[in-house]
Amino acid sequence: MKKTQITIDIELDDNHVPEKMTWNAQDGGIEKEDTKATMISVWDDKKMEALRIDLWTKDMPVDQMKMFLHQILISLSSTYQRATGEEDVAAWMEEMAEEFAQKAAIRM
Template identity: 40%
Template sequence: MKKSTINFTVELDDNNIPEKIFWEATGKPEPGLTETKSISVSLWDHTQKNTLRIDLWSKDMPVDDMKRFHVECLGGIAQSILTSTQDEFMSNEINALCERLVNHLKGQNP
């Protein structure tokens, strides 16, 4: 059986706030640690029927980048729903929300 791993390394300041976040994974084109400013990982607990989340961001990540990161995560969820369930309605609704949020970030509130 083939196995794959994803590892995160977080450097914390004295107040346990992330200063730097690194990740590495088997099969990644460039081996070794790569720095990132934010991660968002969701895990489905099939026993409890709920989602466990890990959200981290470095303290120097700009707020505008954080907002864009979340909008792009939502867009990825829309694609995942379509791929995994073929539910076009849910995918389209999430994509429509993403479009409204992009307009909001551009200052074009409807």
């Protein structure tokens, strides 16, 4: 069995706020790639709940955070469709993402 790692290195200021983040994905050829935000979700099947870590650097621009969240919503609809085969629900999720983009005034 092969193992691989994805890691995120976070530099914090004195108040424990992320100042700089880099990520590494050995199999993807990514090493110390800068990022301003990350969202990680894992499923705890014992507690039947999602656990999350949402981090962003203090210099992450709000307009980029809005775009980041919009793209996550779009990708969630795609993931939902692949996982369940429910195209109608996935399409509805994508419509919600587009409504979010309009309400958040995201310039695409």
